[in-house]
Amino acid sequence: MAGGGNIYAAGVSFDVSADAYGRFMGRFSDPLATVFADRAGGIRAGERALDVGCGPGALTAVLVDRLGATAVTAIDPSPSFVEAAQARFPGATVSSGVAEELPFPDDAFDVTLAQLVVHFMSDPLAGLGEMRRVTRPGGRLGACVWDHAGKAGPLSLFWRAVLDLDPTASGEANLAGAAEGQLLALAQAAGWRDLDSGLLTVTVAFPTFADWWAPFLLGVGPAGVYVAQLEPAARDALRDHCAELLPAAPFEQPAAAWTVFGRA
Secondary structure, X not given: OOOEOOEOOOOOEOOOOHHHHHHHHHHHXXXXXXXXXXXXXXXXXXXXXXXXXXXXXXXXXXXXHHHOHHHEEEEEOOHHHHHHHHHHOOOOEEEXXXXXXXXXXXXXXXXXXXXXXXXXXXXXXHHHHHHHHOEEEEEEEEEEXXXXXXXXOOXXXXXXXHHHHOOOOOOOOOOOOOOOOHHHHHHHHOOOEEEEEXXXXXXXXXXXXXXXXXXXXXXXXXXXXXXXXXOHHHHHHHHHHHHHHOOOOOEEEEEEEEEEEEEO
């Protein structure tokens, strides 16, 4: 999800292929989508669901599996992601647009969810308010953001290594919703009711260090952009420091996301 075009609020381009995004973040976002949908509560046949900032379709896939494609609508500003999701879910409605100006009428959906999106909205409060507007009264709302400000997000170790070598780097800790309590406060300010928040954690296995490191070279998101601008020697130093901080392969990496759920 983004504030417009292919540029997210953090000033980072997501004009990358769906395959690159999947290799970089899909390894974490795909398993998260299942537990996130589970926590959204009782997604049942006959309901209409909206996936805000769908990307290539990690959460969309779960919604289609549970509701059927014709009951699912998804939206994202990235043309490559929209194209990939349209091809992957031909029966669903997938369109281009931003969270801050959802092109849907009031009360159009029973369930509206935003996975790993709020921190890249140009105006998170407006985006969460739009999610409430398009959801029927009493309908369910949910959002989640990786724990970038803590030590449990999927990129926390990477940014720790970056800051060890480059203390001037900004990382992703200051993005909206990335710290404890922020997502809850935003949802409350946007008018969500009956709020519940917490952490969801998934664990991903890596057979080798190369399996973990290689996707950082694909230029995806703030981390990928940071790696791409490094000189080769600095990139190698960062790679080696990440390897020092990680357990010996094979290893597992937990990844936690802050969540908030509520009703419109």
